[in-house]
Amino acid sequence: MLRVLRVRDFRLLWAARAVAGLGTSMLVVAIPAHVFAVTGSVLATGVTLAFEYLPSLLLGPFAGVMADRWDRRRLMVATDLVHVLAISVALLARTPETIWLVYVAVLGQGSAAVLFRPAGQAHIPAVVGTGPALTSANALSAVTTGVVALGGPPLGGLLFAVNGIGAVVAASAAAALLSAATIAMTSARPRDGGPASRNVLASISQGLRHVRQAAATRGLLATNSLYLLANAALTALLVPFGVTRLGGSMEVGYLLSALGLGFLLGAPVSRGLADRHPARTTVAAGQALVAAAFALLFNSTALPLALVSAVLLGLPAVTVLVSVQSWVQRTTPEGLLGRVTSAFLTMEAAATMLGAFAGPAASELFGMTAALNAACAVALLSAPLTLWLVPRRPGRDLAGPAATGARRGRLPSPGGE
Structure with a gap:
């Protein structure tokens, strides 16, 4: 899996995404904590979380158009710079009357x-090709994202507790600037295929x-969205389950x-599974195993069994992620590619938001045990749906001259330059 880092441009892109992801994840705890510290309002803090979801739902389709219409390398650099400007606005919110500036900052970021x-x-295949290196790149990116998502929020919370919101914003902005500079060092890549229509809706x-x-x-x-909805509901109930x-x-x-x-241990294995077996098989099997591991976890009465179940979640979870992304x-x-990727990301955001609210709501109405088992059943349902909805021989997905490179499994030169 690590051999893909020998490709210079991917190495730079991976480092940039890791650094930027860390800077962004540090805001997850710090920004709501700042809002609560300034206002003392739970409602105001909840509004902050709502503004975090809003851009994914409203801008997702347009983001795909921009990724297909503009130079993707320059677009990534520009968005890093926008992140710096947007999140800096949060520094101006020091009183309850100016807390709306945090919402502006969160919306911009x-x-x-x-x-x-x-x-x-969409830029990754242009850098590493569409052969085995692609699954290695996706697996490594998935692991990095998982590690950053686990480590960034507590780090941001600690920095906020010690030095306040200014230190967190400065760290996040510095990470985005470093990411922009690193991406700018990658090579310009020619684009295949015709430009997107000038009409955005078209x-x-x-x-x-x-x-x-x-x-x-x-x-x-369709099936990945259902799986993610159940996954979000289960994840939202993880903290209450652990505490109670x-x-x-x-x-x-x-x-x-x-x-x-579990995510770290599963990533190297997921690469081989995604390369050797059809996406239909790996995704369905992964969804079923994730549901089974969640069921084992949430029906555990002792911590050791719960910990083993949590580790076992890693392999199928990362396999589903890598298989779906590599297929697309x-x-x-x-x-x-930008628009199709955007469709998946938009549905992911919608499913995650719905699941994050549905899980706790079901727990309040029917009890935690019933809510957990129902969410596990929904996750399990996604597996047979995948086998039903995804054809055994999906040849039509590779139709057309624009997909010739995908059929051939095009690879870059060993140096990636």
Whole structure:
């Protein structure tokens, strides 16, 4: 898996995304904590979380158009710079009357992140090709994202507790500037395929038309969204479960560490599985195993069994992620890749937001045990749906001259330059 780092441009891109991701994740705890410290209002803090989801839902399709229409390398650099400007606005919110500036900052930072993600994912095949190096790149990126997501929020919370919001914003801005400088060092890449339509809505329609016509891609989009909804509901209930059933916040920390360890252990294996087996098989099997591991975790009465279950979650979870992403990158025509990637990311945001609210709501209405088992059942349901909706031989997804490179498994030169 680490051999892909020999490709210079991917090494730079990976480092930039890791640094930028760390800077962004440091804001997850610090920004709501700052809002609560200034206002003392739980509602105001909740509004902050709502503004974090809003850009993904509103701008996702447009982000895909921009990723297909503009130079993706320059777009990533520009969004890093927008992040710096946007998050700096939070420094001006020092009183309850000016707390609305935090919402502006979160909205701007979230918009920049939404524009960055489809461009970043669509750029990876141009850097490493569509052969085995692509799954290695996706697996390594998934591990890095998981590690950053686990380590960044507590680091940001600690920095906020010690030095205040100014230190967190400065660290996040510095990370974005370093990311922009690193991406700017990568090589310019020629684009394949024709430009997107000048009409934005027509461009979005082109991407959606491809998803509708590509049976396997359409099926994966539907079943992966259902799986992510259940996953978000289960994740939202993880902290209450750990506190009430396993002993307290320290036990929750152990569970999160076990999840991170499982992700790390699963990434190298996921690369081989995604390369050797059809996406239909690896995704369905991964979804079923994730549901089983969650069921084992949430029906545990002792911490050791819960920790083993959390570790076991890692392998299938990262396999699903890598398999879906690699499929989209390999089978989508290059000129549509940003828009199709954006469709997956937008559905991911919608499913995650819905699941994050549905899990706790179901727990309040029916009890935690019923809510947990229902979410596990929904996650399990996504597996047979994948086998049903994704064709065994999805040849139509590779139709058309724009996908010729994907069929050939094009690889860059060993140096990546």
